[in-house]
Amino acid sequence: MDKFETFSGVAAPMPLVNIDTDMIIPKQFLKTIKRSGLGVHAFDEMRYDDDGNEIPDFVLNQAAYREASILIAGDNFGCGSSREHAPWALSDFGIKVVVSTSFADIFFNNCFKNGMLPIVLPQEQVDLLMKDAEKGANARVEINLEDQTITSSDGDVIQFDIDPFRKHCLLNGLDDIGLTLEKAASIDSFEAKAGAARPWA
Amino acid sequence: MTAPKTLYDKIWNDHVVHEAEDGTCLLYIDRHLVHEVTSPQAFEGLRMAGRTVRAPEKTIAVPDHNVPTTLDRAKGIDNEESRIQVEALDKNAKDFGIHYYPVSDVRQGIVHIVGPEQGWTLPGMTVVCGDSHTATHGAFGALAHGIGTSEVEHVLATQTLIQKKSKNMKVEITGKLRPGVTAKDITLSVIGETGTAGGTGYVIEYCGEAIRDLSMEGRMTVCNMAIEGGARAGLIAPDEKTFEYCKGRPHAPKGAEWEAAVAYWKTLFTDEGAHFDKVITIKGEDIAPVVTWGTSPEDVLPITSTVPSADDFSGGKVDAAKRSLEYMGLTSGQKLTDIEIDTVFIGSCTNGRIEDLRAAAEILKGKKIKDGLRAMIVPGSGLVRAQAEEEGLADIFKEAGFEWRLAGCSMCLAMNPDQLTPGERCAATSNRNFEGRQGRGGRTHLMSPAMAAAAAITGRLTDVREMM
Numbered sequence: 125m126d127k128f129e130t131f132s133g134v135a136a137p138m139p140l141v142n143i144d145t146d147m148i149i150p151k152q153f154l155k156t157i158k159r160s161g162l163g164v165h166a167f168d169e170m171r172y173d174d175d176g177n178e179i180p181d182f183v184l185n186q187a188a189y190r191e192a193s194i195l196i197a198g199d200n201f202g203c204g205s206s207r208e209h210a211p212w213a214l215s216d217f218g219i220k221v222v223v224s225t226s227f228a229d230i231f232f233n234n235c236f237k238n239g240m241l242p243i244v245l246p247q248e249q250v251d252l253l254m255k256d257a258e259k260g261a262n263a264r265v266e267i268n269l270e271d272q273t274i275t276s277s278d279g280d281v282i283q284f285d286i287d288p289f290r291k292h293c294l295l296n297g298l299d300d301i302g303l304t305l306e307k308a309a310s311i312d313s314f315e316a317k318a319g320a321a322r323p324w325a
Numbered sequence: 326m327t328a329p330k331t332l333y334d335k336i337w338n339d340h341v342v343h344e345a346e347d348g349t350c351l352l353y354i355d356r357h358l359v360h361e362v363t364s365p366q367a368f369e370g371l372r373m374a375g376r377t378v379r380a381p382e383k384t385i386a387v388p389d390h391n392v393p394t395t396l397d398r399a400k401g402i403d404n405e406e407s408r409i410q411v412e413a414l415d416k417n418a419k420d421f422g423i424h425y426y427p428v429s430d431v432r433q434g435i436v437h438i439v440g441p442e443q444g445w446t447l448p449g450m451t452v453v454c455g456d457s458h459t460a461t462h463g464a465f466g467a468l469a470h471g472i473g474t475s476e477v478e479h480v481l482a483t484q485t486l487i488q489k490k491s492k493n494m495k496v497e498i499t500g501k502l503r504p505g506v507t508a509k510d511i512t513l514s515v516i517g518e519t520g521t522a523g524g525t526g527y528v529i530e531y532c533g534e535a536i537r538d539l540s541m542e543g544r545m546t547v548c549n550m551a552i553e554g555g556a557r558a559g560l561i562a563p564d565e566k567t568f569e570y571c572k573g574r575p576h577a578p579k580g581a582e583w584e585a586a587v588a589y590w591k592t593l594f595t596d597e598g599a600h601f602d603k604v605i606t607i608k609g610e611d612i613a614p615v616v617t618w619g620t621s622p623e624d625v626l627p628i629t630s631t632v633p634s635a636d637d638f639s640g641g642k643v644d645a646a647k648r649s650l651e652y653m654g655l656t657s658g659q660k661l662t663d664i665e666i667d668t669v670f671i672g673s674c675t676n677g678r679i680e681d682l683r684a685a686a687e688i689l690k691g692k693k694i695k696d697g698l699r700a701m702i703v704p705g706s707g708l709v710r711a712q713a714e715e716e717g718l719a720d721i722f723k724e725a726g727f728e729w730r731l732a733g734c735s736m737c738l739a740m741n742p743d744q745l746t747p748g749e750r751c752a753a754t755s756n757r758n759f760e761g762r763q764g765r766g767g768r769t770h771l772m773s774p775a776m777a778a779a780a781a782i783t784g785r786l787t788d789v790r791e792m793m
Contacts, residue, residue, distance in 0.1 A: 139641065139644070140641070140644065140645060140648070141640075141641035141642060141644075141645045142521055142522075142621050142645060144621075144757075144759045146757070146759040146760065146761055146762050147759070147760060147761075150761055150765070151738050151739060151740045151762075152740075154362050154390075154740065155362075155391065155404075155406035155407055155409075155410055155740070156406070157365035157366065157369070157409060157410060157413050158366065159366050159474075169760065169761045169765060174747070174765075198641045198645075199522060199641055200521055200522040200525070200555070203521050203522070203555065204457065204757065204759060205456070205457045205471075205738075205757075206363065206455055206456055206457040206459075206471035206472060206473055207362075207363065207473075208363065208366075208455075208473035208474040208475060211473075226522050226525055227525075228522075228525065228555060229525060229526070229555065229556075229557050230457060230470075230471050230472065230473060230552075233472075233473060233476070234473035234474075234475065234476075237473060237475030237476070238475070287347070287349070287489070288347055289345065289347055289349045289487075300475070300479055300487055301374070301376070301478065301479050301482050301483060303487075304351060304479065304482075304483045304485060304487065305482070305483060307342070307343050307351060308483075310342050310343045310351070311342055311351075311353070311379075311483060311484065311485060314342040314353055315353070315484075318339075318340075318353065321589075322339075322449070322586070322589060323578075323582055323585075324447065324577075324578035324582050324583075324585075324586045325355045325447070325449075325450055
């Protein structure tokens with residue numbers, strides 16, 4: 125996994141609440157056996173009409189936001205299914221950060237496994253960033269994970285919280301499985317103990 | 326004396342392999358269920374890293390999302406991508422030596438129906454699957470939740486998950502349910518009350534007389550939709566009904582091991598005085614048969630209501646409601662019972678079990694579906710299908726005009742050919758009414774199997790109590 129570096133990028137406003145994983149990546153694209161190449165299908169039903177033409181009103185089809193790397197979203201972003209195709213599609217499109225007041229649990233977890241950073245902020249701060257994002261491509265927002273700050277195009281600095289372990293993994297591009305396998309001895313001894321106490325499991 | 330614990334606390338504590346100073350835990354996983362959609366990239370990851378499946382004996386795979394449900398499915402899957410995905414699971418199960426129920430096996434079905442049916446799911450276990458409706462297994466007092474594909478790979482390789490503990494939430498349904506009110510109405514009503522993010526950050530324990538009174542099938546329906554309320558998992562403390570359901574199943578313990586298991590399972594309840602971070606109480610008698618009107622599972626109303634207006638909401642929900650009403654083609658003020666439907670879908674991991682089919686058959690017995698309606702019943706597993714045939718339910722369905730299908734996820738998420746066309750309106754017993762969920766432009770109203778059966782007869786959303 126790539127290390128998460130400080131960057132500045134265009135933020136796209138998506139104020140709709142409850143943007144679900146079926147919206148982010150509809151089921152017909154879940155038939156792939158690969159992780160890559162889903163970006164072109166991100167938000168498929170909102171982004172393209174029945175004939176596959178772009179719907180001009182959709183935010184990521186607008187000139188200012190085609191290169192967006194940050195989404196400022198309404199409440200409960202990523203609700204619905206466990207499909208990791210949702211962060212895969214966003215990441216493949218170029219999205220590295222999603223900001224919202226709340227995220228669905230599984231989507232939130234899935235982001236970190238793919239080098240993406242979901243940021244939870246209070247409503248007022250999301251509103252401020254939403255307004256900033258509405259300015260378009262000239263409004264570049266900076267994300268600094270090390271300092272846990274978002275800097276708006278007007279220079280407002282917003283501090284965000286993140287779980288220290290997740291921050292460490294993102295900054296260093298660490299692979300979870302490798303880290304866990306370092307604890308193989310603990311897993312072995314747990315299995316021995318639990319196997320004796322609950323042999324049916 | 327130790328502090329009183331919730332059921333969730335107890336199961337959690339029994340599965341912590343390692344806890345870091347910041348509270349990040351390595352949690353041991355007892356059962357890993359696998360289906361074809363969210364696993365190929367995980368197996369590929371194992372191969373690329375030269376890793377194996379740590380505990381193949383605790384890993385169970387079954388194809389369900391992509392499989393055709395038509396009676397001629399033995400001829401194979403037409404859609405190339407779907408076929409490749411199912412073939413990948415065939416190969417991965419074989420290569421890594423995990424338990425497998427292929428499409429041709431009578432035990433094949435929806436992963437969340439097969440797990441309990443085969444006795445893989447037992448009280449006190451941790452159960453995961455790359456599927457959000459893994460919450461279903463919480464009905465057994467098992468800590469069960471959905472995971473993403475990276476986590477599927479992590480569990481395959483290590484039999485553990487990196488987790489932080491969620492908060493405890495209690496949802497109590499007191500007293501008795503009124504006639505015509507089912508587990509589906511309970512779970513939808515709870516989401517209507519809490520919203521789809523109301524459970525975010527929590528594990529819900531459902532309790533109270535109305536929950537205790539439910540069968541295991543009903544409890545699975547309730548827990549299945551915990552995820553729709555945003556919760557990581559739903560739980561119901563195991564009791565005699567749970568033990569009775571598990572006893573004698575192929576992978577349940579036997580003999581002395583069974584006795585030891587039951588003794589342990591009897592310790593799995595929330596202690597008197599244990600702390601819950603959030604409590605919701607609903608009177609069973611206040612729950613009505615409900616349907617959804619919008620495109621979020623929280624858009625729930627009693628069948629006797631009218632379609633709301635966007636002005637009835639506040640904040641971000643105003644625009645969301647406007648969008649939903651337009652997508653659903655509904656006018657505010659319209660009576661829900663005046664909404665005409667084109668299609669009825671009975672099935673899914675929410676309502677594809679034998680009891681669900683019995684409830685539908687009870688309404689459909691001796692009746693015909695409305696002319697021109699498309700109606701299908703998709704049993705949750707091959708064994709549910711066989712039992713329904715044995716009980717004569719299949720004949721009732723066929724005589725009423727329903728298609729009687731083979732097992733799979735089917736039109737719940739329309740990854741196979743069972744899909745809605747744009748504008749087609751469906752009374753569905755599944756779990757999600759999202760835009761496009763059952764097919765691009767399709768319009769979904771969620772409800773119980775009895776309500777869906779009633780709608781099939783009249784061709785519109787219907788209060789099942791009028792037919793009882």
